[in-house]
Amino acid sequence: MENITEMLKGVLEGCxxxxxxxxxxxxxxxxxxxxxxxxxxxxxGTVYTITMRLEKNNLVNIEKKPSTMGPPRKFYxxxxxxxxxxxxxxxxxxxxxxxxxxxxxKIKSKGEVI
Amino acid sequence: MENITEMLKGVLEGCxxxxxxxxxxxxxxxxxxxxxxxxxxxxxGTVYTITMRLEKNNLVNIEKKPSTMGPPRKFYxxxxxxxxxxxxxxxxxxxxxxxxxxxxxKIKSKGEVI
DNA sequence: GTAAGCTATTTAGTCATACTATATACTAGT
DNA sequence: ACTAGTATATAGTATGACTAAATAGCTTAC
Numbered sequence: 001m002e003n004i005t006e007m008l009k010g011v012l013e014g015c016x017x018x019x020x021x022x023x024x025x026x027x028x029x030x031x032x033x034x035x036x037x038x039x040x041x042x043x044x045g046t047v048y049t050i051t052m053r054l055e056k057n058n059l060v061n062i063e064k065k066p067s068t069m070g071p072p073r074k075f076y077x078x079x080x081x082x083x084x085x086x087x088x089x090x091x092x093x094x095x096x097x098x099x100x101x102x103x104x105x106k107i108k109s110k111g112e113v114i
Numbered sequence: 115m116e117n118i119t120e121m122l123k124g125v126l127e128g129c130x131x132x133x134x135x136x137x138x139x140x141x142x143x144x145x146x147x148x149x150x151x152x153x154x155x156x157x158x159g160t161v162y163t164i165t166m167r168l169e170k171n172n173l174v175n176i177e178k179k180p181s182t183m184g185p186p187r188k189f190y191x192x193x194x195x196x197x198x199x200x201x202x203x204x205x206x207x208x209x210x211x212x213x214x215x216x217x218x219x220k221i222k223s224k225g226e227v228i
Numbered sequence: 229g230t231a232a233g234c235t236a237t238t239t240a241g242t243c244a245t246a247c248t249a250t251a252t253a254c255t256a257g258t
Numbered sequence: 259a260c261t262a263g264t265a266t267a268t269a270g271t272a273t274g275a276c277t278a279a280a281t282a283g284c285t286t287a288c
Contacts, residue, residue: 001209006124006244009274011214018217028236038213046275048238053274070235071283090218095115097211099152100125103132104204120273123245142265160246162267167245184264185254 001038008039014089015039016050017078020060021086026073027051051076059085115152122153128203129153130164131192134174135200140187141165165190173199 015037019030027047034042051074054060059082063075078086129151133144141161148156165188168174173196177189192200 001206004124004206004210005275007206007210009123009245010118010120011210012275015214015217026236027238031236037217038209041276043276043278044236045238045277045279049275052238067235067283069284071237071281073236092115092118092121093214093218095152096118096121096125097215100129100207101211103129103151104207119246123274126246140265141267155247157247158265159248159250159267163246166267181254181264183255185252185266187265 002041004039005041008042011093012039012042012046013050013053014086014093016047016054017059017082017086017089020054020076021078021083024063024075024077026075028073054082057081057085116155118153119155122156125207126153126156126160127164127167128200128207130161130168131173131196131200131203134168134190135192135197138177138189138191140189142187168196171195171199 012034015034016030019025019033025033028044030051031042031044031047034047051060054076055062059079060076061079063077064072065075067073126148129148130144133139133147139147142158144165145156145158145161148161165174168190169176173193174190175193177191178186179189181187
C-alpha cells in the first residue's frame with residue numbers, strides 16, 4: 001500500500017506506544033515491527049522522531065544497553081503516563097474509526113436509492 | 115471526543131469526498147454533516163480548505179446557486195476522478211484501519227503471557 | 229586489512245493538512 | 259440598527275511524517 005503517509009498522522013505514535021507496551025524494545029526493532037505489520041515504508045528516522053517526542057513528553061523510561069550486533073541500543077519501556085497516553089490513544093482510535101466506518105457503511109438518507 | 119485533530123489528518127478529505135458522493139452539497143452543509151457524524155469541532159474554514167483542494171485537483175464539479183437562507187451556495191458533485199479518488203481512499207482506509215486493529219488485538223508474541 | 233552489509237542512533241530540512249481567527253455578505257426577526 | 263443564522267473566503271500557525279544523510283559498531287568475505 002503506497003502513500004498512506006497522511007493517514008498515519010496521529011496514529012503512528014500510538015502504534016509505537018502499543019509496541020513499547022508489549023515489552024522493552026528499541027527504535028530499530030520498533031521500525032521493523034511496524035514494517036512487518038504492513039507499514040513497509042516506515043524508516044528509522046520517522047520512528048526516531050516519535051521516540052524523541054515520547055522522551056520529551058516523559059512517557060517512557062530509557063535504558064541504554066550494549067548489543068553484540070552493533071552499537072548500543074536505547075531500550076524503551078512505558079511509564080504510568082505512557083500507559084495512560086496509550087489508553088487515551090485507543091479510545092480516540094475507537095471513536096474516530098467507528099465514526100468513519102459509520103460514514104462508509106451508513107444507509108444513504110434523504111430517499112436515496114442504494 | 116476532544117483533540118482528535120491529528121487523527122483526522124488524511125481522512126477528513128476522504129470523508130468530505132464520501133459526503134459529496136451521496137449527492138450535491140455545499141461547504142456549510144458538509145461541515146454540519148461532519149459535526150453530526152461526531153466530529154463536533156470541525157469548522158467551516160477547515161472544510162473550505164478541503165473543498166478548495168478538491169477544486170484545485172479537479173475532483174469535483176461546481177455549480178453556484180442562490181439560497182433563500184443567505185448568500186449563494188457553491189454546490190459540489192464528484193466527477194469521475196473524484197469517484198476514483200474516493201475508492202482509493204476507502205482502500206487505504208481499510209488497509210490502515212485493519213492493520214491498526216490487528217496491532218490492537220494481536221496476541222502478544224515472544225512467549226509473553228496474556 | 230579492508231570493503232560490504234547489517235545493525236543502530238541521530239539530525240536537518242521539507243511537505244501536507246487541519247487548526248485558529250477573522251473578514252465578508254446575505255436574510256430574517258427583534 | 260442590531261443580532262443571529264447562513265455561507266464563502268483568507269492569512270497565518272502547528273503538528274507530525276517524510277527525505278536524505280551522517281555517524282558508529284560489529285561480522286563476514288575477499
